[in-house]
Amino acid sequence: MLHDNNERYGSITRFFHWVIAVLVLQQFFKFADRINEGEHWLGDTFGPWHVTMGATILVLTIARLLWTMKQKPQRPTNPGMDGVIAKLAHRLMYLSLLVMPFLGALYIYGKGYPVKVFGVELIAKPADEVPWALSLGEWHSPFAFLLVFLVIAHIAGALYHHIIQKDDVLKRMAG
Numbered sequence: 798m799l800h801d802n803n804e805r806y807g808s809i810t811r812f813f814h815w816v817i818a819v820l821v822l823q824q825f826f827k828f829a830d831r832i833n834e835g836e837h838w839l840g841d842t843f844g845p846w847h848v849t850m851g852a853t854i855l856v857l858t859i860a861r862l863l864w865t866m867k868q869k870p871q872r873p874t875n876p877g878m879d880g881v882i883a884k885l886a887h888r889l890m891y892l893s894l895l896v897m898p899f900l901g902a903l904y905i906y907g908k909g910y911p912v913k914v915f916g917v918e919l920i921a922k923p924a925d926e927v928p929w930a931l932s933l934g935e936w937h938s939p940f941a942f943l944l945v946f947l948v949i950a951h952i953a954g955a956l957y958h959h960i961i962q963k964d965d966v967l968k969r970m971a972g
């Protein structure tokens with residue numbers, strides 16, 4: 798079943814959800830740069846991939862949103878206050894996934910470095926630091942904290958539905 802219906806999400810929606818979830822979770826290892834200035838295996842392993850994986854998340858998120866708009870009329874709904882809060886959290890997560898890659902690129906450019914994705918230089922190295930880009934790019938970190946908070950609340954919400962309310966909210970996304 799490729800398409801969503803009123804009872805469950807189809808395989809394309811689930812594919813987008815879980816691939817992006819795994820990519821986002823590994824992006825969080827970038828917090829480990831705060832330990833010993835990134836000089837350890839976590840920083841060494843995940844650090845170099847951060848920009849490329851972030852750009853991949855951006856492309857997947859745009860494709861996912863286009864797909865979501867198409868599926869909207871036939872999707873499962875969330876009645877009640879619960880649903881309103883969940884919807885707000887989902888929108889804020891989408892917003893974070895859309896703006897964070899641009900803010901990350903502005904941070905790097907603002908610091909005076911080139912921005913490379915899959916080894917290809919997308920933005921050339923500026924002659925010097927670029928203060929306006931850096932001051933916008935510094936919002937990347939607050940968004941990272943917002944996203945961590947949202948993801949934790951989101952997972953707690955999904956588990957609450959599954960374990961306490963014993964409904965099929967988790968099952969309809971999990972498969």
Ligand code: HEM
Pocket residue numbers: 821824825826827828829830831847848849850851852854855893894895897898899900901902903904905912937938939941944
């Ligand atoms: C949605 C995708 C992304 C997520 C979830 C994400 C997540 C994160 C996280 C959790 C941190 C650590 C923040 C901190 O320690 O305060 C971080 C830092 C950073 N990210 Fe991303 N990131 C994404 C995309 C990108 C992209 C595409 C770029 C570059 C083009 C980028 C560049 C950076 C840089 C330069 C830092 C270090 C900034 C600093 O030390 O304040 N990120 N990111």
Ligand code: HEM
Pocket residue numbers: 814817818819821822865873875883887888890891948951952955956966967968969970971
């Ligand atoms: C970084 C990780 C994650 C991100 C960014 C994320 C993001 C999202 C977003 C944006 C939606 C809304 C989809 C839409 O309506 O268009 C969603 C739905 C959902 N997510 Fe996640 N998610 C993550 C991880 C997880 C995990 C680990 C679980 C399970 C424990 C989970 C369970 C669900 C469920 C059950 C739904 C469907 C909710 C409903 O039908 O109202 N998510 N997720």
